Amino acid sequence: MNLVLDESSTNREASRGYSWWFSGDAFERQAAQDRKPPRRNLSARLWSHPGRLTILYFFTLIIIATVLLALPISSHSRTATDPVVSFFTAVSAASTCGIQVVNTTTHWSMFGQAVILLAVQFGGFGVMTFASLIALAVNRHIKASQRMLTATEIGATKLSETKGVLNAVLVTTLLIEVITFFALFPGLLHVNHGNVRHALWEALFFAVISYNNAGFTPDGAGLHVNSWSVGLPVLLSAFCGTLGFPVLLNLMRAARNHTPPKRWTLHTKITLIATFSMVAVSLVWFRCVEWNNHTLFAHADLQTRIRYALTAAVMPRTSGFDPSWVPQVSDPTKVFMSAVMFIGGGSTSTAGGIRVTTFAVVLLVCRAAFQGRHDVTVLRKRISERTTMTAVSIMTTCLSLVFVVSVALMVVSDCSLSDALFDTCSAFGLGGYTVGVADQGDPAALLLLSVTMIIGRIGPMTIAYAINRPAQAEAVHFPEEPIIVG
Structure with missing residues (x-):
């Protein structure tokens, strides 16, 4: 090891450049690097910590x-x-929430x-997804640490799939x-009298906003719920946006390969x-509780009431279109809509909330516990146990x-519990609705809701990554002792 075998011009060709592996000064340089690792610049630190890159990208936007x-x-x-x-408007747009405090x-x-x-x-591309696209454009490849976090965000099951999934x-x-743009244009041309x-x-505007479930509208008419030619494409696009990329990709692959x-x-x-x-339960709720609400179903026949109820059942989860009727619903409906917005849409989708899969796993954990089983099936x-721990x-x-x-x-705005809960769940679940708590004359409330929207956009993903990140094996296991719960 201590023998210095410097490669001379006489044996360089014969050794084919491999004699440096046995050079004493090569080992010394490696030992010095081990003792004092080289300093990395800011760019290298960001690429090695994709979570930091995500937060930087989001706040820059x-x-x-x-x-x-x-x-x-x-x-x-x-x-x-x-x-x-x-x-507040910038946060609402970047987080794809859609709460509007000005027209x-x-x-x-x-x-x-x-x-x-x-x-x-x-914002709708997904914070982590777009950060990975930047990495692809700059480095032409994705590092292993970036791939691991990106695979969790977009639902790739193998690291080798990440590039293809991103595309x-x-x-x-x-x-x-x-597709939504071309489906909307004829109806909007009729609504705008040929303009x-x-x-x-x-x-x-509607094509981008509807798929990303943001809820901003470029005119005072909102969703045009009176026109199926406009309302139906927006409704279907928003529904697709709530499913999540893994589901859409799986459905497209299944359709192409005729997978049952x-x-x-x-x-x-x-x-x-x-x-x-959730859509079925929401439809039944609005049909039973708000069917005689004159603000929501004013002067409407049976067909129109069903259409309005369907819109009210799908949109409050994350979309936030046509919010004019929301402040007029009953308090039980506000609480119900708060729960729906808190659950949100599918994982890795443009929707927010804790995600429907998280809620489903928690219900499955409760079912297994009540049945006295250890496995959640x-x-x-x-x-897996890791998935159940993440969901809980x-x-x-x-x-x-x-x-x-x-x-x-409630403290800063002096509002009721139902109103405060509604706007909080709307901000966290990126629902896009408000019952008046988010008011431009109340900066404290706007700042509180802005922070909630930011957490709602990147919070659940950050929690999931923090739980599932690689960790060292536990060297010590403490003795087990039962406690009484419940």
């Missing part, structure tokens, strides 16, 4: 959108918008609406938005069952967050 929305050119009046309102039609100019649209689009995510998003320019802009439903992935089955169950499959941890943490923020809103 919010800052850029806030600055642009605060400019006079972003408002119709050509005056600077209040910084708190600009910040998007009358306050924001075409430039301001374009800023909101771009913030929604970039599929981008293509799927743009494809659904393009092609306005119809094109609204079709583009029984061979779909367990994640797809649970997501579809939970999603359709569903559809002849066993769910996410739900407990998020419930605590919603409780704390709701109480804080």
Whole structure:
């Protein structure tokens, strides 16, 4: 080891450059590097910690959108918008929440609406997904640590699938938005009385906003629920956006390979069952509780009431379109909608909340506990202990967050518990609705809800990564002793 075998010009060709492996100074340099690792620059630190890159990307998007929305050119009046309102709108757009404290039609100019649209689009790609796309563009490859976190976010089951899934995510998003655009244009052209320019802009706006479940609208008419030619494409696009990329990819692969439903992935089955169950329960709720609500179903026949009820059942989960009727519903419906928004949509989707799969796993854990079983099973499959721990941890943490923020809103805004709970769940679940707590005249409430939206966008993912990150094996196991619970 201590023998220095310097490669000379006489034996360099014969040794083919391998004699440095046995060089004493080579070992010394390696030992020195081990004792004092080389300093890494900021870029290297970010690439090696994808969570930091995600947070940096997300906050950069919010800052850029806030600055642009605060400019006079972003408002119709050509005056600077209040910084708190600009910040809240930027967070609402980047997180794909869609809560509006100013009228998007009358306050924001075409430039301001374009800023909101771009913030929604970039936010809708998914914080971690877009960070990985940046890594692909810069490095032409993804490092192992980046792949692991990205695979968790977008539902890839193998690290080798990550690149292909990222491309599929981008293509799927743009494809659904393009299809929605062409489906919306004829109906919007009729609604706008042949104004092609306005119809094109609204079709583009609705196509991006609906798939990303943001809820911003470029006109005062909202969702155009009176027109199926506009309302139905928006409804279907928003529903696809709540399923999540893994489900959409699995369904597309199944359709291409003619795979029967029984061979779909367990994640797809649970997501579809939970999603359709929530929509069905919501439809029954609005049919039974709010059927005689004159604000929601004013002067409507049976067919129109069913259409309104279907819209009310699908949209409150994450979309936030047409919020005019929300403050007029009863308190029980506000609490019910709060629970629906808290659960949210599918994992790795443009929706928010704790995700329907998380809620389903928690219910399955409760069922197993009541039946006295250790294994959590569903559809002849066993769910791992790590998954159940992640689901319970996410739900407990998020419930605590919603409780704390709701109480804080009651203190700063002097609102009722049902209203505070509703706006908190809407902000956390990225529902896009408000019953008046989010008001531009109450900066404290806006800042509280802004923080809640940020946590709702990246919080559950961060919790899941923190639980599932690689960790060292436990060297010591302490003795077990029972305690009494319940």
